[in-house]
Each structure stands twice: as structure tokens, then as C-alpha cells.
Amino acid sequence: MNTIPLKHDTDTGDPLHPGADAICSIRDVSKTYDGGAVALEAVSLDIRKGEILALLGPNGAGKTTLISIICGIVNPSGGTVTVGGHDVVRDYRQTRSLIGLVPQEINLEPFETVNNTVTFSRGLFGKPRDPATIEKVLKRLSLWDKRDSQIVTLSGGMKRRVLIAKALSHEPRVLFLDEPTAGVDVELRKDMWEIVSALQADGVTIILTTHYIEEAEAIADRVGVIDKGRLMLVEDKVTLMQRLGTKQIRIELQDPLGSIPEALSQYELEIDGSGNALIYTYDPTGGRTGITSLFTDLKSAGLVLCDVQTHQSSLEEIFVDLIKGQT
Amino acid sequence: MNIHAIKAIYLFEMSRTFRTLLQSVVSPVLSTSLYFVVFGAAIGSRFAEVEGVSYGTFIVPGLIMLTVLTQSVSNASFGIYFPRFIGTIQEILSAPISSIEIVVGYVGAAATKSFIIGIIILLTANLFVPLRIDHPVWMLGFLVLTCISFSLFGFIIGVWAQNFEQLQLVPLLVITPLVFLGGSFYSINMLPPLWQNITLFNPVVYLISGFRWSFFSEGDVSVELSLAMVALFLAVCLGTIMWIFKTGYRIRN
Ligand SMILES: Nc1ncnc2c1ncn2[C@@H]1O[C@H](COP(=O)(O)OP(=O)(O)O)[C@@H](O)[C@H]1O
Numbered sequence: 090m091n092t093i094p095l096k097h098d099t100d101t102g103d104p105l106h107p108g109a110d111a112i113c114s115i116r117d118v119s120k121t122y123d124g125g126a127v128a129l130e131a132v133s134l135d136i137r138k139g140e141i142l143a144l145l146g147p148n149g150a151g152k153t154t155l156i157s158i159i160c161g162i163v164n165p166s167g168g169t170v171t172v173g174g175h176d177v178v179r180d181y182r183q184t185r186s187l188i189g190l191v192p193q194e195i196n197l198e199p200f201e202t203v204n205n206t207v208t209f210s211r212g213l214f215g216k217p218r219d220p221a222t223i224e225k226v227l228k229r230l231s232l233w234d235k236r237d238s239q240i241v242t243l244s245g246g247m248k249r250r251v252l253i254a255k256a257l258s259h260e261p262r263v264l265f266l267d268e269p270t271a272g273v274d275v276e277l278r279k280d281m282w283e284i285v286s287a288l289q290a291d292g293v294t295i296i297l298t299t300h301y302i303e304e305a306e307a308i309a310d311r312v313g314v315i316d317k318g319r320l321m322l323v324e325d326k327v328t329l330m331q332r333l334g335t336k337q338i339r340i341e342l343q344d345p346l347g348s349i350p351e352a353l354s355q356y357e358l359e360i361d362g363s364g365n366a367l368i369y370t371y372d373p374t375g376g377r378t379g380i381t382s383l384f385t386d387l388k389s390a391g392l393v394l395c396d397v398q399t400h401q402s403s404l405e406e407i408f409v410d411l412i413k414g415q416t
Numbered sequence: 417m418n419i420h421a422i423k424a425i426y427l428f429e430m431s432r433t434f435r436t437l438l439q440s441v442v443s444p445v446l447s448t449s450l451y452f453v454v455f456g457a458a459i460g461s462r463f464a465e466v467e468g469v470s471y472g473t474f475i476v477p478g479l480i481m482l483t484v485l486t487q488s489v490s491n492a493s494f495g496i497y498f499p500r501f502i503g504t505i506q507e508i509l510s511a512p513i514s515s516i517e518i519v520v521g522y523v524g525a526a527a528t529k530s531f532i533i534g535i536i537i538l539l540t541a542n543l544f545v546p547l548r549i550d551h552p553v554w555m556l557g558f559l560v561l562t563c564i565s566f567s568l569f570g571f572i573i574g575v576w577a578q579n580f581e582q583l584q585l586v587p588l589l590v591i592t593p594l595v596f597l598g599g600s601f602y603s604i605n606m607l608p609p610l611w612q613n614i615t616l617f618n619p620v621v622y623l624i625s626g627f628r629w630s631f632f633s634e635g636d637v638s639v640e641l642s643l644a645m646v647a648l649f650l651a652v653c654l655g656t657i658m659w660i661f662k663t664g665y666r667i668r669n
């Protein structure tokens with residue numbers, strides 16, 4: 090198994106992006122709940138202005154707790170968080186005005202109308218009444234036709250849209266989406282990613298948590314992995330996949346093999362179940378990949394090749410490896 | 417000061433009130449009417465006058481207080497308990513709004529609702545018995561103060577309660593007995609001396625006494641003392657609420 094360099098310090102992994110352009114700075118944040126559950130341990134992270142950051146982690150990793158601390162719902166046990174240069178505890182008015190939160194749970198006043206609920210959120214976040222903005226937000230989320238419907242009459246997907254509309258009602262600069270696509274239909278998921286892209290184009294910074302790794306892979310600029318309250322790493326998605334992803338070559342053979350020939354024992358080779366193929370695993374960033382000598386030695390060993398395929402690890406495989414490596 | 421947020425909370429809560437106005441008003445009006453029929457007409461006609469007014473008229477201030485107190489506590493406790501229960505409190509906690517502004521929004525809406533109901537009871541009473549209000553400004557002042565301070569008290573209950581049973585318990589076990597024993601239906605002077613002294617520990621006595629004074633210029637205790645006691649109660653509730661938000665007690669954790 091490949092070894093993965095872990096980061097526990099405050100380094101966000103990229104010397105070209107120091108903390109200065111961070112819209113949100115998290116320093117040594119920890120949280121122990123009243124019952125004694127340790128949800129976060131000394132988490133440090135800089136979120137860059139305008140980026141889409143995906144936080145990946147299994148259930149109970151501490152993703153929601155981290156978001157709740159930044160948004161002011163949960164008091165941290167230690168550490169500091171700033172948003173737009175303001176401390177989230179001391180200057181909460183400034184920081185919270187900048188933030189929109191789409192919570193994980195669907196919490197909505199059941200008997201209010203969509204329009205009232207979204208209008209309420211705008212006021213709550215200190216913005217004057219503005220029906221034109223509310224109309225724009227409702228239309229963007231395909232809720233305009235439902236504006237006078239009571240929340241209780243809406244489907245689950247529609248309720249999720251209302252949550253997003255509420256979060257966008259005061260035109261936030263930083264948007265948190267806590268597992269926005271959990272249990273959501275395909276259409277909404279597609280809409281959601283379009284909205285996220287449009288918001289990013291408007292300069293909004295987006296932080297989302299998800300279980301769906303394909304999502305992070307498809308949309309995020311950077312990926313952070315949280316497990317058991319620790320931030321395991323934060324990395325540009327592309328770098329991450331290059332740095333951590335091993336590659337494999339699958340070599341189809343004409344004649345099946347029982348075991349790996351002595352002459353090839355120096356290579357990291359496995360025999361496919363049927364014996365019809367060899368699988369070679371290598372690190373594409375390691376400088377010397379050993380491919381040339383492998384093929385020379387395959388020839389010397391007298392093996393006849395039919396086909397060759399390469400395979401690059403997906404983020405999912407990287408993620409699973411990372412979590413497994415810790416337990 | 418986040419005026420927009422206070423307004424948003426206040427209007428959102430008032431919209432709930434107006435959505436359910438009929439049921440909020442029908443039950444207190446009905447029960448007040450029943451009190452008048454039973455105490456005022458049926459039993460009261462056998463009573464002598466109390467403090468210079470007929471018994472039916474005498475009980476009006478106490479009846480209004482009974483309703484206003486119960487309503488304030490239940491409106492305000494429900495107002496803050498419900499968002500906790502369904503989870504919408506999260507949004508409030510993540511908003512750029514101070515604890516004081518949250519309290520002003522919720523307590524303001526709850527107090528407004530009980531004030532409206534108090535006035536409706538007063539008008540209803542006027543249909544049954546002849547009314548006299550000697551000090552209308554004081555009357556309104558006591559009514560507003562009572563609505564606010566008991567809505568604050570209700571807010572505390574709503575934060576403290578862990579389930580709907582606890583939410584109902586306090587109005588039932590604390591408020592109703594205190595109001596009944598606080599001189600709603602009698603003058604404290606009618607009690608034996610020992611009970612007169614014990615009753616003075618009941619804060620509601622001062623409220624009802626002051627409120628009744630604003631109607632008939634007669635009270636069990638002086639109006640200044642009444643006012644001071646209401647102010648004291650208000651201060652205790654405010655202090656408790658400050659403590660709740662400072663510690664995050666049952667809200668932020
Ligand atoms: N309100 C709470 N009280 C006590 N423990 C909690 C509370 N919320 C979360 N936890 C615990 O903190 C840990 C992290 O939870 P959470 O932040 O919700 O993780 P995630 O969002 O990654 O699933 C879990 O062990 C969870 O049980």
C-alpha cells in the first residue's frame with residue numbers, strides 16, 4: 090500500500106497561496122461536546138477567496154461541527170476562526186453577514202409559505218426588504234411557482250431548494266453547503282452544481298461537505314479530508330490526484346501464468362485471478378517508473394503480450410486508502 | 417443594532433399569530449365569558465359589593481390578568497421552544513443578531529399577542545358588567561409591563577423545557593395557582609391575617625393589586641409597591657436571560 094504524507098500542521102499545502110488571500114482562517118480549532126465527545130482536534134485550514142472547497146469525511150468525522158463553529162452555531166472549545174479578517178466570536182455581526190449556510194438537516198417552519206420563509210431569512214441577516222432579490226433567488230431555484238405554497242406541502246427536494254434559497258437570500262460572500270446532495274434527485278443535483286458554478290463566477294466562496302466523492306472530483310478546486318476530528322490533508326484536487334494516485338498497468342498475456350517468473354520478482358507485480366494478466370502498480374510522480382525495464386524483462390522472460398491498459402486511481406480510491414491507513 | 421432582524425422575527429411570529437388568531441382568541445374569550453356567567457351573574461349576585469363595586473365588576477382586572485399571564489407565558493415559551501424543537505433555531509443562532517435582539521423579537525411578538533387578547537377580554541367584560549377605569553394610562557402601563565415581563569418568563573421556560581410536557585407544566589402548576597391565590601377573585605383583605613401575610617410572597621398579588629387600582633383606585637397594596645415589584649420581576653427575568661445567552665444554556669451546544 091502506498092504511504093500518504095499526512096499534514097497536521099497549519100500548512101495548507103501550497104506556498105503560492107499564503108494565508109493572506111484567505112477569506113476564512115481556521116486556527117487550532119477543537120471541540121469537545123458537553124457529553125465528552127471529541128468532535129474536532131486542533132484543526133487549522135485557510136479557505137481561499139473564490140474557491141470551491143470540498144470537505145470529505147465519513148459520518149461523525151466532524152464536518153458539521155466545523156461548519157457550525159464557523160457559522161456561530163456551536164462555540165469552539167479552543168482555537169480561533171476569522172472570516173473576512175473578523176473573529177467569528179468577537180465580531181460575529183461582520184462575519185455572519187458574509188456567510189450563508191445550507192444546513193444538513195431540513196429544518197423549516199412547516200406552515201409558512203416559501204416566500205415568507207425566504208423573506209424572513211433576508212431580514213434576519215440584516216438586509217432590508219427587497220422583493221426583487223427574493224424573486225431572483227426563487228427563480229434561480231425554480232421555486233417561483235411555489236412561492237405561496239406552505240412548506241409542508243413541498244417534496245423533500247423542493248424543501249432542500251428552499252434551504253438554499255434562504256441561504257442565498259442575503260447575498261452571502263461565503264456559502265456553506267452541508268451535504269447538500271444527500272438524498273436528492275438527479276435533477277436537483279444537476280441544478281445545484283449549476284448554481285454553485287454560477288455563484289463561483291460571481292466571486293462567492295463555496296465550502297461543501299459530501300459523501301459523494303465523484304462530486305468533489307467533479308466540482309471542487311480543493312479537497313480536504315477529515316476523519317475522527319482531524320484534518321488529514323488539504324490539497325488542490327489535481328495535485329492530490331497526481332500526488333496520491335498510483336497508476337496501474339494491466340498486461341494481457343497470450344498464455345496463462347501459474348506464478349510470477351523468477352526473472353520478474355523485483356517488480357511489484359500481481360497475477361490477475363485467471364492468470365491471463367499481470368498487474369503492475371507504480372507511482373507516476375516517482376521519477377523512475379520502471380516501465381521500460383519491466384517491458385525489456387517481460388520480453389527476456391519470453392512472455393507474449395496481447396494488450397496493455399493503464400488505470401489511474403480515482404479520488405474515491407485515494408480517499409478510501411487514506412481513511413483505511415489510519416485505522 | 418440589527419433592526420431588520422428584529423423586524424423579521426417579530427413579523428414572522430406575528431404571522432403565526434394571525435394564522436391561528438381565531439383559536440388563540442376564542443378559547444380565552446369563551447373561558448372569560450364562563451367566569452362572568454358563573455362568578456359574576458350566578459354566584460356574584462349573592463355577594464355584597466367589594467371595595468365599592470359589584471362583584472362582577474370587581475373580578476374584571478383579575479380575570480384579564482389571569483388570561484394575560486397565562487397567554488404571555490404560553491405564547492413566549494412556545495415561540496422559542498418551537499424553533500428549538502423543529503431545528504430552525506440554528507438559523508437564528510447563525511444570524512448576525514445579538515441575544516438581546518432575539519429576545520426583543522420573540523418576546524415582543526408574544527407580548528403583543530397577549531396584549532391584544534387582554535384588550536379583547538376587556539371589551540368582552542364590558543358586555544357583561546358596567547366598567548369603570550379611573551387611571552387608563554396606568555391601566556395600559558400595567559398591562560404592557562405584565563405582557564412583557566411574563567413573556568420574558570415564558571421565554572425562559574421555552575429555553576429550559578426539554579419536551580412539550582415540561583412546556584405545559586409551568587403554566588399549569590405555577591402560573592394558574594399563583595393567579596388564583598393572588599387575589600383575582602377576592603380582595604386580600606378578606607383573608608385571615610396569617611394568610612394575608614403569606615400571600616404577600618406571591619408576586620402576582622402586586623400585579624393584580626396595581627392593575628385593579630388603575631380601574632377602581634383601590635388596591636391591596638400601594639400602587640408604587642406594585643410597580644416596584646413588577647419592575648423587580650422584569651429585572652430578574654432579564655438577568656436570567658442574559659445568563660442563558662452568556663452560557664449558551666440549552667441553546668448553543
Ligand atoms: N450536539 C452534539 N452533542 C454531542 N455530540 C455531538 C453533537 N453533534 C455532534 N456530536 C458528535 O461529534 C462528532 C462529529 O459529528 P459531526 O460534526 O456531526 O460529524 P459529520 O458532520 O462529519 O458527520 C460525532 O462523534 C458526533 O456524535
Ligand SMILES: [Mg+2]
Pocket residue numbers: 152153154193267268
Ligand atoms: Mg454532518
